[in-house]
Amino acid sequence: MKFLSTLSLGVLAALAAPAQAQDFPGSAPIVAVVPFAAGGPTDKVARDVTAVMARHLKGQIVIENVGGAGGTIGAKKVATARNDGHTVLIHHIGMSTAPALYRQLGFDPLKDFEMIGEIADVPMVLLGTKNLPPDNFKDLLPYIKANSSKLFLANAGIGSASHLCGLLFMSTIGTQLGTVPYKGTAPALTDLIGGQVNLMCDQTTNVAGQIKAGVVKPYVAMQSARIDAFKDIPAAAEQGLPGIEVKIWHAMYAPKGTPPAVVEKLSAALQAAVEDPVFRGKMAELGAQAATGERARPESLRKHLGNEIAKWTPVIRAAGVYAD
Known part of the structure; x- marks a missing residue:
């Protein structure tokens, strides 16, 4: 009987997950953590993109600015947050440079997050x-x-x-x-x-x-x-400086273990947002370029983040600069 009860609970949990994803986000707001001060460039991108995403999700997305330590405090907060999709991170290129800048980072950008997708290049x-x-x-x-x-x-x-x-x-x-x-x-x-x-x-x-x-x-x-x-x-x-190519890309992440169906729903809303003419127009006015729908996908972001970590790590180590 105990085995059957355990099995029943497992089946119920498996059935509940898709139902929760179908209802997501429900009445609870999604908190988008921006790991920098309000009014800055990442905050601007975050507010513009989440305004469009909220309409597609038929829910509320609120921005929480958690600054400090080059964005790592806010990122760590999301890495350890409840993985139900109601907490996400909107970060810039610093997600790829933190592993080289911080010798005791406290999180792994590639292992401790679910990728949602890229947002824009500035x-x-x-x-x-x-x-x-x-x-x-x-x-x-x-x-x-x-x-x-x-x-x-x-x-x-x-x-x-x-x-x-x-x-x-x-x-x-x-x-x-x-x-x-x-x-x-x-x-x-x-x-x-x-x-x-x-x-x-x-x-x-x-x-x-x-x-x-x-x-x-x-x-x-x-x-x-x-x-x-x-x-x-x-x-x-x-x-005469052909080696310089610095675009500050922004992307969205969720805590590791966020249900795949919820990640898919968040990514679909992001894909719709980056293709939205109003959002693209706002980015263009500021000299930025919204990502394509293809780039606003988890697999694209994972590949891009890995490539950027490989690019910036030797540059930072050669400079001998550490933030901790």
Whole structure:
């Protein structure tokens, strides 16, 4: 009898799982954890995409900003959250650089999450304070080399997108600058505009307004081709820096063990969201590019994340930079 009772419970549980997935998300809201401060570039992408996803899921998605430690605090919170689909993570490229930056990370990006899919790619631009003498990248490069000890490159903190972009830039030009880490993009950008620091690498989703207003100098797009929304900014490849290709990609994850049917439902909503004309238009206005529906799938994200970990690990280790 005990065996039959156990068997019955197992059968009931197996039957309940598809029913729960069919009703998902139900009346309970989905919490999308953004591991950075509100108002930043990842937060902007997250709010835009979840607004569309919520309509497709016929449920509510709320954003929870859990900043700190280069996004690892928020990521770890999701890794250990209840795996019922009501907690997800929206993270950027930092998911692939954390294993090299943190010697005691506390989670494995590839093993401790279910992949939902990619969301968008955001280009990076090297910016200068308005009173920096060079007006173009051709003049900026010799100016940097001649004044490297007097110039300061801001970033949003160790492990941030701006920090990674700055590392790659300095490595490519063979010149080290003084670096100033801030607690977030907003204070770093404020000091750049105010002239307290000289240069900064940042995502177009965060600085589109400042570029259009002319309060900062955009020198170069950190990629091989020009950005559609900012055609006047030359690409790194045009300026003799073919090795620079920094796109800050964003993706969605769920805790390991989230039921496959729930993962599939979340991914289907994400696929619909990234193909939505309004979402794609919002991303384009900011110089970003929404992912295709094909990229907004679990298998695509898993492959991409693995490739990005392999790409960034040697760059970070060569720089000898650790965040812990």
